Amino acid sequence: MPNVSFIPHAAARVSAVLAQLKDYLGDKVSTNQSVCEAHSHGEALELARLPAAVVFAETTEDVSTVLGICHGAYVPVVAFGAGTSVEGHVTPPEHAVSLDLSRMTGVLQVNAEDMDCRVQAGLTRQELNIRLRDTGLFFPVDPGGEATLGGMCATRASGTAAVHYGTMKENVLGLTVVMANGEVIKTGGRVRKSSTGYDLTSLFIGSEGTLGIITEVQLRLHGIPEQLSAAICQFENLEDAVRTAVEVIQAGVPIARVELMDDVQMAASIRYSGLDELRPITTLFFEFAGAPASVREQVEVTEALAGDNNGLGFAWADTPDERARLWKARHNAFWAVKALYPGFRVISTDCIVPISQLASLIVGVKADIEASGLQVAILGHVGDGNFHTLIMTEDTPEGSAKALELDRKIVARALALDGSCSGEHGVGVGKLEFLEREHGAQSLEVMRTLKVALDPRNILNPGKLLPEGLAYIG
Template identity: 50%
Template sequence: MTDTPPDRPSASAVERLLADLKALLGPRTATSQAVREHHSRGEGLPDAVLPDIVVFPETNEEVAAVARLCNDARIPLVPFGAGSSLEGHVVPLHGGVSVDLTGMDRILEINPGSLDCRVQAGVTREQLNREIRSAGLFFPIDPGANASIGGMTATRASGTNAVRYGTMRENVLGLTVVTPDGRILRTGGRARKSAAGYDLTRLYVGSEGTLGIVTEIQLRLNGLPEAVAASVCQFPDLTSAVDTVVAAMQMNIPLARIELLDDMQMRACIRHSKLEGYGETPTLFLEFHGSPAAVAEQMDMMRAICDEHGGSAYIHATRPEDRTRLWKARHDVYFACLGLAPGKSCMSTDACVPISELANCIRETRADIDQTGLIAPIVGHVGDGNFHLTILFDPQDPDERGRADALAKRVSLRAIRMGGTCTGEHGIGLHKLDALEAEHGPSVELMRTLKRSFDPNNIMNPGKMIRLS
């Protein structure tokens, strides 16, 4: 059993593997500098490491053959989807092979009567929703980026709709997974519940490519709502905005989305997305789904709560083009933040706390940011207690990078102290290894046991999720 792979595979081992992979995949095996650089990192952290080889399989059998070759050679294997992960998940820390699954982009089946479908891992959420819309269906998980379904499964993604529709954990029914030694397994199925055996599907969902490679996903779908409306409300301070969210959740208003943007984030969005008519103050973006009568009732209840907490500029957006403009601005916050400090890099982190602790956690975090002197807007899917920081820093300035890392760590520890988690949806990757140990304590040793059992040669995305020693 090998807990720690070598710093990089030897040149001779890479050459032998490259010959085998070319025999298997032909021109879908790449070693050019440009391709390797593209697969050296995701979004978020600027740290990058080049893989030795990049492969582009198109079938389960090809992925399995690649895994067998890498396992026999003891060479690391790192799954790669859209590259939109934020915690360093796809960085090939020890070199090896980056397995690009974007060529596995077929929608295998759609079952409108059962509200489910099966897709290959490279299918993106926008691609899927375009395909199923004509059947009156939609897939609700929306992390912002046009991420691949395989990547969303691996990181247990959620996003803006999670407060009503749940996360990938609730919306994945079954999987096809390639194990490190090249077996092809099916977990779960199409049934909405099962009491048969260990829940391997949930174990692989959120495993960040450390236990195997997800190649197919059986998904739960939803019917398109009859009516959709959005609203925006602005507040004099963060406390008023967060207290509004808490009140809405306690009253059980079935909001589809409820997003918080602090004053700095609104400043960035107003500049980047040309959101004219809004002030640079804490703001809630809201969306309501249901029948026309239900949506109207929800909007009236929400407006009353906003008024009670000092909300103003309550604006409705019922036309599709207005809603699209609003949510595009929300989805573009990453790029909007970069515009606040051109030339700087971005470190995005998230935390999630019980809704009763949300106001305290955000207030403490905002004060912490102000003390660091860094630019770090706050945005969040606050209906389920989840918020994000986009921390801007100069990667060439060790002091500024150090302050950014320390701020991100304090956000994690603060959330844990308040009964929450160091990450609601970004995952652990390589940036939150310490936080995982602080959150789970002795349970991490059981996670190590699982990792060693599933991947005894430690070739699957080594260095991520948990430390083996």
């Protein structure tokens, strides 16, 4: 650590920095109260804290300027995209600058023949897919929310399509990253594989803005499938539905999506999304994609497996509108639950286990839910072994404590089954307490060593991703 004994108090440092930032970046710097409020939190509202200022970066150079200035003065910086993260990732540290990248929406190149493109980090995936419309290509990673691609990199996002296309980890070829001191590096490239040097791209994917700030992303694209079919199948029994999903994966069916919603979730979604043709019982949502004969083959295997597990028959959504309605209902699951008890908080949990453990995990979780007396919906990306619960609770300290207690039980179950405490939401501050149990103290020491090496002044989103503790002494 450099000698910090002559560094002025944090509040004084950030004031000095604001003057410098305005000199260099003019009206891209805002201290407006409502702008600061909008940057005080992501979707975890309870963790809100105001930044000292918000800077709206328009270029990689802007980001470099901000970091150079803040680095000089030991002022923390947190990157902000669409503010859709749920674990407190974008909540500013104390006396920090929030660096908003949402103006960086350029599509810098589309290489249709190579199925890749380069975009600025503030572009959302929805907007990218609109701009790709004429190419026959699309970017498949779909976390549901209207997230930016930079934010999706930073949290290693995935979602409903990961079972087929993989997560951000598998779909990013390279990055432009601004390091803590403002230095700009490029990682990876355009080739499909390479074995030259450390995999810096993967190091920044999932680093939650704590090692560098991502400003450009080289993405893999995929051909829009020749045929897309969606279907739902309902089950009287939760375990039968889980077993069906597991067996579909084990049979090697290259299914595009397979999502589960339990009875509580279905009741909420039927009401919220008008799915009146459905019953409030456990339901699997399927999507099949590919060439026609392959899709037919996938459907046959899947229908047979669902039948063997007491599925109540397939209902098909054959038109694009029907499919859109179904997937919109799935993506609105959170809001459907939220609408059940206005004024309640809804806390989304997120864990993942090897798929063979999923049925026993969910059975255990159901028992925990019953014991808690809370209203809880279960839904998830069952094809990956990843599932969420949505815990409804009164917006009081007691309510939150009760929900957190249930969350802890669920995570403990998942970790005991070789699982992870987050399949896709990330650590932020919400999952810090589980990290040592999941990774072990030694691995965390190595992670802290990387953090200290790349951000020795600890200005990049401090307090996120890594619980406090020792670094590795090589």
